[in-house]
Amino acid sequence: MSTTVSILGCGWLGTALGKSLLRKGWNVKGSTSSTKSCNDLEMTGISTFYVKVKPKGVEVDYNSFFSTDVLIVSIPPTRTDCVEESYPQKVNQIAQKAEEIGISKVLFISSSSVYESQNKEVREGDEGSPEKQSGRALIKAEKVLTHNPKFKTTVIRFGGLIGYDRNPVKFLIYKSEVAGETPVNLIHRDDCVGIITQIIEKDIWGETFNASSPEHPVKREFYSKAAKISELPAPVFSNTKENYKIVNSDKLINALDYKFKYQSPMDYLKEVEEWAYRI
Incomplete structure (x- = not known):
């Protein structure tokens, strides 16, 4: 019997994941x-x-969306x-729906923004008090799900997403005074899809994992090359010091025996450069 997966939030990552799972013969529902997006x-x-998830309820055309073996929650804070306050309330509505329907396994897509930038390597358990509201909202939302005894939740904290049409340099284009020696925490979409798939296949629940490429080039190196390949203006880098974090993914690698397709974000840029050269 094939696995049924419901992906709550089929955006840039969720849609790619759904298409990949379909090719494996799984039953895939997406929201x-x-x-237009429908x-x-x-x-x-x-x-x-x-x-549509709101702080006070969930609007759904058919409840059969929630009839699933695994519910993947992929709706980031707005x-x-x-x-x-509002984002954890939305996730609480999802938790209540999962309880109501009897879902037993939930996979929550979170972010490495839950960590403070304290100039050190961060591992699961080092959350602290993030600088951004979105990071603090994600920590609260994670707890809503992981503390619920009615189902098992695994949390994946992805780094910044790159790959395909998501050109990383566009996030910094025309910016000046970018701290060039700050390390980046990025992950390719193909690795995101591979990691989620393996967690489901290996039935790993009740865990929290960091997921970022194991190598962390500095912004000056990565974004300069991204700009050159894309023929776009590079950011103006400075030697200004800024607080940083290096996201450690060893727990994930060991638990899944996972080998990143893109060990470094620079591997993706090499691929893009080769593709552009062939054209």
């Missing part, structure tokens, strides 16, 4: 909260549902003034 998602072959 979106806009009519039409686009249906074209992929993913069973498409309208689901940029609002009260995200630290």
Whole structure:
């Protein structure tokens, strides 16, 4: 019997994940909260549902979306003034829905933004008090799910997502005074999909994992090369010191026996450069 997976939030990562799982023969349900996105998602072959999560409830066209072996929650915090309160409330609504339907396994997509930048390597358990509201909101949301005894939750804290049409240099284009010696914490979408798939296949629940490429080049090296390949202006780098963190993914690597396709974000840039050269 094939596995049924429901992906709550089929955006840039969720849609790619759903398509990959379909190719493996799994039953895949995906959700979106806009009519246009519904039409686009249906074209992929993913069973498409309208689901909108609010702080006080969940709007869903068919409850069968939640009839699943695994619920993947892939809805990041939005940029609002009260995200630290509203986002955990939304995730609590999802938890209540999971309880109501009887879902036993939940996979929550979180972020390495839950860690403070304290100029050191960070591992699971080093959360502290993040600088951004979104990071603090994610910590609260994680606890809503992991503290619920009605189902088992595994949390994945991804670094910054790169790959395909997501050109990393566009985040810093035309910026000046970028601290060039700050290490980056990035992960390619292919590795995100591979990690999520292996967690489900190996039935690893009740865990929290960091997921970032094991190597961490500095911004000056990475973004200068990204700009050159893309023929875009490079950021203006400075020798200014800024607080940083280096996200350690050893726990994930050991638990899954996982080998990153992109050990370093620089590997992705080499691939892009080779592709551009062949054209």
